[in-house]
Amino acid sequence: MRPFSIKTKLGVLVVISVLITTGLSIVAVHTKTELRFITVFSMIATLLITQFVAHSLTMPLDEMNAVARSISQGDYTRRVRENRRDELGDLAQTINVMADELEAQDNQRKELVANVSHELRTPIAGLRAVLENIVDGVTQADPETMRTALKQTERLGRLVETLLDLSRLDNGVVPLKLRRFEVWPYLSGVLKEANMVASARAGMATGSGSHTRTDVHLHLDVSPPELTAHADPERIHQVVANLIDNAVKHSPPHGRVTVRARRGAQPESLELEVLDEGPGIPRSEWHRVFERFNRGAVTRPHGPGSDGGTGLGLAIARWAVDLHGGRIGVAESERGCRIIVTLPGLTSVPS
Numbered sequence: 001m002r003p004f005s006i007k008t009k010l011g012v013l014v015v016i017s018v019l020i021t022t023g024l025s026i027v028a029v030h031t032k033t034e035l036r037f038i039t040v041f042s043m044i045a046t047l048l049i050t051q052f053v054a055h056s057l058t059m060p061l062d063e064m065n066a067v068a069r070s071i072s073q074g075d076y077t078r079r080v081r082e083n084r085r086d087e088l089g090d091l092a093q094t095i096n097v098m099a100d101e102l103e104a105q106d107n108q109r110k111e112l113v114a115n116v117s118h119e120l121r122t123p124i125a126g127l128r129a130v131l132e133n134i135v136d137g138v139t140q141a142d143p144e145t146m147r148t149a150l151k152q153t154e155r156l157g158r159l160v161e162t163l164l165d166l167s168r169l170d171n172g173v174v175p176l177k178l179r180r181f182e183v184w185p186y187l188s189g190v191l192k193e194a195n196m197v198a199s200a201r202a203g204m205a206t207g208s209g210s211h212t213r214t215d216v217h218l219h220l221d222v223s224p225p226e227l228t229a230h231a232d233p234e235r236i237h238q239v240v241a242n243l244i245d246n247a248v249k250h251s252p253p254h255g256r257v258t259v260r261a262r263r264g265a266q267p268e269s270l271e272l273e274v275l276d277e278g279p280g281i282p283r284s285e286w287h288r289v290f291e292r293f294n295r296g297a298v299t300r301p302h303g304p305g306s307d308g309g310t311g312l313g314l315a316i317a318r319w320a321v322d323l324h325g326g327r328i329g330v331a332e333s334e335r336g337c338r339i340i341v342t343l344p345g346l347t348s349v350p351s
Contacts, residue, residue, distance in 0.1 A: 017046045020042060020045045020046065024045075060088045060092065066078075068095065076099050076102050080092040082096065124156065126193075126196065130148055131149065176232045176235065177234065178232055179230070179232075180230050181228065182228055183270065184222045184261075187261060190237055190240045190244075194241060194248075195214075213251075216248045216255050217254070218259070220261075221260040224263070229268055229269070229270035229343065230268035230269075231270065231345075236343070238316055238320045239321055239328075242314065243314070244257060246313050246314055247274050247275070247276035250278035250279065251336075255278070257275070258276075261273075264343065264345060268345035269344055269345030270345065272340070273331075273338060273339070275339075276336040277335055280336050286330045289314055289330055290315055321343070325344050326341060328340070
């Protein structure tokens, strides 16, 4: 039993009331005071003490009621003061935990919508550029052009399926389609698509947070050239594409972004590095880099065609790496920013 529980307080109230009545009765006997005066004094004293105890119990209940009403109206920012050591204090803590969970779920819902918007803009912009060129007569609807449009449409469908998996992330049922693939042609395709989308976006004010720069050179370094890896290619595409997008945004004019791939310690494991020549990330910000909606300490990206982004790209990259049971983080670099991704390969992957 708690030493300050409501039951204890009510018991103390009864004991004090009895003691007051007994004490006044004893005083009445010794002073020969009439019983009716003793009864009146006893009732007044008991009522005052009861009022004090009742106020201490109803005041936190009124506050909890107001907080619960705010939560029911969608305001998850209010909290109940936890300054009691009784059952009402436990109830206040429970209400605050409930409010925290509801606020987190509401934020996840909003972030899911933002994630979908962020990820779908790339293939939509590429497909739109291809179709506009055909309509304007810039290009012909030849098989090669239509294959490009089909590729963007297929990627759009895969992204829809991938992003919907975010809703199942908390339940641990996000699927991974692991397979063995050659790293050089795979990453070469990712870089080629990044260049193609940037060129298609040039001159288009999308406001998507994705770069439209064509002055930054993308360089691929894979060693050995026959390097292979075992992972989910679609998820890794998200990782590399978002890391490249972030690096290009913060590169100086005519800068260079390097994507480097090496063999990891385990069979079919992979170590990826993405390096840029921008201002870099202060060490004090390293732990916040992969938080959602965090845009870092750089107030304005470098070069034309860049914007602040939505702060979701690196969070999505970390999510995809975590699904593989891998690691992602910022590393020391003489210049710019250096992000390292380690994938476990054929070792067990969390389900």
